[in-house]
Each structure stands twice: as structure tokens, then as C-alpha cells.
Amino acid sequence: MTIQITSRQANVLAFIRARIERDGQAPTLEEIGEALGIANVSAVLKHVRSLEAKGRLTIEPNRARSIRLVRESDPMDADALELPLIGRIAAGEPLFSEARVDRSLRVSRSLFRLRPDYLVKVVGDSMRDEGILDGDLVAVHATPVARHGQVVAARVRGNEFTIKRLHWKGDVIRLMPNSPGFKPIDVDPTEDFAIEGLFAGLLRGS
Amino acid sequence: MTIQITSRQANVLAFIRARIERDGQAPTLEEIGEALGIANVSAVLKHVRSLEAKGRLTIEPNRARSIRLVRESDPMDADALELPLIGRIAAGEPLFSEARVDRSLRVSRSLFRLRPDYLVKVVGDSMRDEGILDGDLVAVHATPVARHGQVVAARVRGNEFTIKRLHWKGDVIRLMPNSPGFKPIDVDPTEDFAIEGLFAGLLRGS
DNA sequence: TTTTCTTTCACCTATTTTGGTGAAACTATG
DNA sequence: CATAGTTTCACCAAAATAGGTGAAAGAAAA
Numbered sequence A, B: 001m002t003i004q005i006t007s008r009q010a011n012v013l014a015f016i017r018a019r020i021e022r023d024g025q026a027p028t029l030e031e032i033g034e035a036l037g038i039a040n041v042s043a044v045l046k047h048v049r050s051l052e053a054k055g056r057l058t059i060e061p062n063r064a065r066s067i068r069l070v071r072e073s074d075p076m077d078a079d080a081l082e083l084p085l086i087g088r089i090a091a092g093e094p095l096f097s098e099a100r101v102d103r104s105l106r107v108s109r110s111l112f113r114l115r116p117d118y119l120v121k122v123v124g125d126s127m128r129d130e131g132i133l134d135g136d137l138v139a140v141h142a143t144p145v146a147r148h149g150q151v152v153a154a155r156v157r158g159n160e161f162t163i164k165r166l167h168w169k170g171d172v173i174r175l176m177p178n179s180p181g182f183k184p185i186d187v188d189p190t191e192d193f194a195i196e197g198l199f200a201g202l203l204r205g206s
Numbered sequence C: 001t002t003t004t005c006t007t008t009c010a011c012c013t014a015t016t017t018t019g020g021t022g023a024a025a026c027t028a029t030g
Numbered sequence D: 001c002a003t004a005g006t007t008t009c010a011c012c013a014a015a016a017t018a019g020g021t022g023a024a025a026g027a028a029a030a
Helices: A005-021 A029-037 A042-052 B005-025 B030-034 B042-055
Strands: A080-088 A101-108 A118-121 A139-143 A151-156 A162-171 A172-176 A185-187 A193-205 B080-086 B101-108 B118-121 B137-142 B151-156 B161-169 B170-175 B183-188 B193-205
Touching: A005 A042, A029 A042, A162 A193, A193 B170, B005 B030, B005 B101, B030 B042
Parallel strands: A080 A118, B080 B118
Antiparallel strands: A080 A101, A101 B101, A118 A139, A139 A193, A151 A162, A151 A193, A162 A172, A172 A185, A193 B193, B080 B101, B118 B137, B137 B193, B151 B161, B151 B193, B161 B170, B170 B183
16 A cells, blocks of 8 residues: 555645646745745655655755656556657658667656656767767657757757757757757758657666 | 654564564464553554555455565566665675665666666766766676776775776776866775676666 | 454544744755 | 755644554454
């Protein structure tokens, strides 16, 4: 049996879940407090700690917005995600056509803050300074919603996936590589451009 | 983490465990009460129910001697590795003393060339140029055998883990960071030095 | 059916946890 | 350094849980 949480704790948990869903980012303690009508962050922290003790979420010490939800619904296999590795993408193809699923890997859900939906193999070293190397598998949370500054998986002109940091100022969308010797990609509004998802994590084999 | 049990509950649990060990049979509520000096079975039942709620044992309704202890880790399918995340290491401690196992993650075996045995959390950016960032979880294949040029998890002077590239020329052992602004560590042959294992892979959450 | 166990009820006190307030200290990061 | 967040400390009231006693009702098995 899962340990019982109080209704107040359930509210806290629901708010956190909704916020992560909406923003792709966990809320701060103060934001939680605001939403629940708690004047004080330390009370919020106690709730969060209780939820952590009860196995519903994890939190990294001293790290902002580091709350991660642990368990979706089933205590058993909720922790085990099965992530398909998506191969190369040709123009306009639907994302999950079977031919392109090479293999799949299992990873604990609790590793990630954002629930990943699939893996993409990185080609090239354009994000080396973000610690994303050639051959790495990037876990992607499939969503078309991204904000300035986030690392996204995008497709430009119907080409293959590219993993880049999104710069979004006014009408100018720019994909920033993060390594010396690589140039930013400016996206022309008339061009095909799709944000496939957000960077959710990374796996690297030996 | 597992939910905390009280010391009284721990005693109950210990007695049950000992009795199952000795007799191959779980004790009755009355026997537990006798051993713990509780005059009444209903109090014993409450303890047992608490332990059940906390996931330490199971009990079948209306069935005599039906207490069963919950085993810690159940064997998953062959492809799923369960990797414990090892916390900080103090001098000379054995590697898996329970206090330091924070949590564990499941990952497919097939991600790795070298089979990893545990995870270590990276502190600092000294291996940034290898794509190993602060906060990443490095999968370590436990072995004392390493060759020149490999990335190793090592301990110097009984300190915490450090992930570095091993340079080994003649008698000189040198641990090379891989980031500007970090200095190599030269290992004096008289010093404590242990190679705990080889870099087997890397996991990064959102 | 009797015996052996388990389960439920009512009732009790002591201790912990929950759920707060407020202020100050610490830490990560640009 | 300034700032946005996290963490800790002291303090408080209300509620839940822990840990008991005792008696009686139910269930399972020989």
C-alpha cells in the first residue's frame, strides 16, 4: 500500500503536477505558497518534505525548481519508462511511424523532471558546451510549447531533428548551438519550423 | 526513501523476522505480544497493520500465521539494471554501507557497453569538456583495472569520488580533468589511491 | 464443534505529525 | 555583488498516530 497523504498534501502535489505540465518546470516554494494561500515558504517546504518522505516526489538540495514527481499512478511499473529510439526523420513524416523505431530503452521515470516520450540520437558536436556529445541519446518530452532559453528538439525545413537552445525575441526565432565554430540558425517565419519537444534528459553509453 | 518506522515497530519487525528465520513460520499475534510484553493482541495487530501500511510486510485476512516480510528488491527482467546511487564516501568506508544508498534507478542494460554497477553524482564541472556536467549521474563499472586514457572513478587520499581521465606513464599516475581552469591531480605512489571503476555511461535528468 | 487465531469496538494517554507564522541564514547563479 | 530560491530556527495549536487495556465477535481448520 502506498502511504496515505493528507488532503492538503494532495493539493500541493496536484498544483506541482499541473505546473510542471503547463510550464515544463517545477514551481518555486513561494509560487506553491501563493497558489495555496500559504503566506510562508517554510510551511510549503514542510509539505514538500513530507511528500518526499512518502515517496511522491524528489527534491535536490539547494537547487531551484528541483522538485520532481516520482510516481504517476501504478506503484509498480510507473517508475519504468520504455523510451523508443527514433531514427532519422525525413521531411514531413509522422513521428512514430514504425519503420523508424530502431530499439527502445528502459529508464526509471524518476531520473527526469519532464516525462520523456522518446529518444533521439545526437549527430554532431554543436551542443558540446551543454554537455551533449555526438552519439548521445537525448530524451525528449514531446510538446510544441517552448519558452525562450529552453533546449528544444526542433525541425527546420522538414529536415532531421536538431537539438538547440531556443532564442525567441519578438518575432525572431533563433536556434543557438552551444559550441565554438557553430553558427546559430535563424528561422525565417515563412519556413517550415516545428518544435517537436523539450530536452528532458540525456543517456550516454560507455 | 522508505517510510520511517518507530523503534517499537522495529522491534516487532525484528521479532517476526527472527521467528520466521528460526521456525520457518510466522508467529501469531499472541506470540508477538508475549515476546514484546504486550498483554493484548489488538495492540499487536495495530503494530502489524502499521508495518503493512509502511510496506514492510504483508498479511492475509483471517489467515493464521500469514505475515510475510516484503523483500527489498525483486528481480526484474534481465534487461533492467537496478543501479544504486552512491552518496558521498568517507575515508575507508565499504562501498555499499546502507547509509549511503540514497536511491536507485532502473536502466536498460543495453544502453551500456560496460555493465555498470552503481551511479555516482558528479560534483563540479571539471570534466565539462567530456560532456560530464555538474549534477550528472555517472554509471561506474566497478573494477580496479584501468588503462591509460580511460575515464575512471577514483578516490585519492580517502576522499570522495572523483571522475577523471587516467594518465599513466611509467610510474607516474595522473588524473586529468578536462576543462579549462582545472589542474591535473598527480598521485604520489605513497598516497592512498584507489580506482573504484571505469566510466560506463551517463544519465542526466531534465 | 471446538480450538486456535484473527478482527473489531470502545476507551485511554503520550507523542508525533500536520499545518501554520515570521525572520534570518544560506546558496546558486548571472 | 545582487537576486531568486532554498533552508533552518523558534514558536504555536490542532489533529493524527502510537501504544496501550479489555472484551467480544468472526473465521478457519482439525
